[in-house]
Amino acid sequence: MFSFYSKLSTEVYNIDKPIGHSFGDVEFYTERLKGIKGRILEPAVGTGRILIPLLEEGFIVDGIDSSAEMLDLCKLHCKERGLQADLYKENMQSFSLPHKYEAIIIPTGSFLLLENSIDAINGLKCFYEHLSIGGRIIVDIFMQSDFNIGHSSTRTWETPNGDLITLNESLVEANFIDQYTVSHFRYERWHNNQLIQTELERFPLKWYGIEEFRLILEKVGFSDITISSDYKFGIYPTDNNQVITFEAYRK
Numbered sequence: 001m002f003s004f005y006s007k008l009s010t011e012v013y014n015i016d017k018p019i020g021h022s023f024g025d026v027e028f029y030t031e032r033l034k035g036i037k038g039r040i041l042e043p044a045v046g047t048g049r050i051l052i053p054l055l056e057e058g059f060i061v062d063g064i065d066s067s068a069e070m071l072d073l074c075k076l077h078c079k080e081r082g083l084q085a086d087l088y089k090e091n092m093q094s095f096s097l098p099h100k101y102e103a104i105i106i107p108t109g110s111f112l113l114l115e116n117s118i119d120a121i122n123g124l125k126c127f128y129e130h131l132s133i134g135g136r137i138i139v140d141i142f143m144q145s146d147f148n149i150g151h152s153s154t155r156t157w158e159t160p161n162g163d164l165i166t167l168n169e170s171l172v173e174a175n176f177i178d179q180y181t182v183s184h185f186r187y188e189r190w191h192n193n194q195l196i197q198t199e200l201e202r203f204p205l206k207w208y209g210i211e212e213f214r215l216i217l218e219k220v221g222f223s224d225i226t227i228s229s230d231y232k233f234g235i236y237p238t239d240n241n242q243v244i245t246f247e248a249y250r251k
Contacts, residue, residue: 005067008187008199010047012165013070015157019052019077023243025107025140026053028231032138032247033059038102041130043092043123044110048074048085055083062099064090093119093126100132106139109243115180115204124220131250137222138247143240144181144207147174164190169203180206210237210244222248 003009020026029050033040036059045051045063047070054061055078063085065071071087078085088097092106093114104127114120127137152170159165166188173182182204189197208216214225228245229237237244 003199003201004203005046005065005070006199006201007069008165008189008197009185009201010067010069010073011159012157012167012187014047014073015159015165017047017049019047019049021049023108024231025243026050028233028245029105029107029138030054030057032233033103033105036102038132039099041097041099041101041104043090043095043104043106043127044113045074045087046070046110048077050105050107051085052077052081052083055085056081062086062088062097062101064088064092064095064097066091093123095126095130097130099130100135101130102132102135104131104135104137106137109140109142109205111139112141112206113204115178115182115206117178117206120206121216121220124217124222128221128250133250136247136249137217138245140243140245141208141213142243144205145240146171147181149174159189163196166190178206179208180204213244213246217246217248221251223251224249 040059040061042051042061042063045065051061051063063074068089071089074087114123149171152168155167157165168186170184171181172184182202185201185203187199188195217225225246225248226234227236229235229242
């Protein structure tokens with residue numbers, strides 16, 4: 001049975017990408033959100049890696065995530081720092097919240113976890129409906145270039161109590177028609193050289209062409225679209241290894 005961001009996966013994420021860890025995105029999003037006084041929403045909020053620095057800057061930020069484990073850890077991180085955020089267990093493609101937002105942010109390619117095109121478009125429509133008039137979406141995507149089916153790699157992390165967590169990642173599918181890949185992740189926890197926990201995860205990732213994604217945003221209703229690369233605002237991408245950020249407004 002495959003899980004998705006369950007206990008071991010969440011623990012690894014928390015070790016590997018701790019609160020405030022930045023790929024350039026924390027600084028970029030903080031700068032792009034300057035001047036916003038109303039609510040901000042972060043779908044796929046995870047453990048709060050970006051949400052918490054934004055809260056510490058004085059922004060009002062809510063979060064949603066489909067993983068109960070991720071949300072529990074995010075709540076704990078907020079509590080430890082004396083911060084308040086409204087957090088909801090919801091899916092990106094279909095959620096209903098009691099607020100309208102001045103901005104919705106989806107950093108680091110989390111939107112690409114929606115492998116189904118219908119789900120992706122429904123998600124963008126849901127974002128649009130949750131924005132106030134004049135509100136904006138800021139979303140990162142990236143291209144994929146490694147389609148070596150069967151390729152495996154292994155990484156390891158040591159936990160605070162000295163256990164070892166290993167992750168074996170194998171690419172099992174590349175769908176060039178629907179533009180997504182699927183990897184299988186196998187997490188294992190080792191204590192005193194004994195295997196004590198195993199977790200299997202199916203990990204999909206979709207990809208889009210740059211102008212394709214612009215057209216999708218326009219079809220949903222977004223306008224005034226700015227495309228950036230590697231967290232340099234307005235600099236159009238020139239390399240398929242760059243992070244690509246779209247900023248678009250609700251009319």
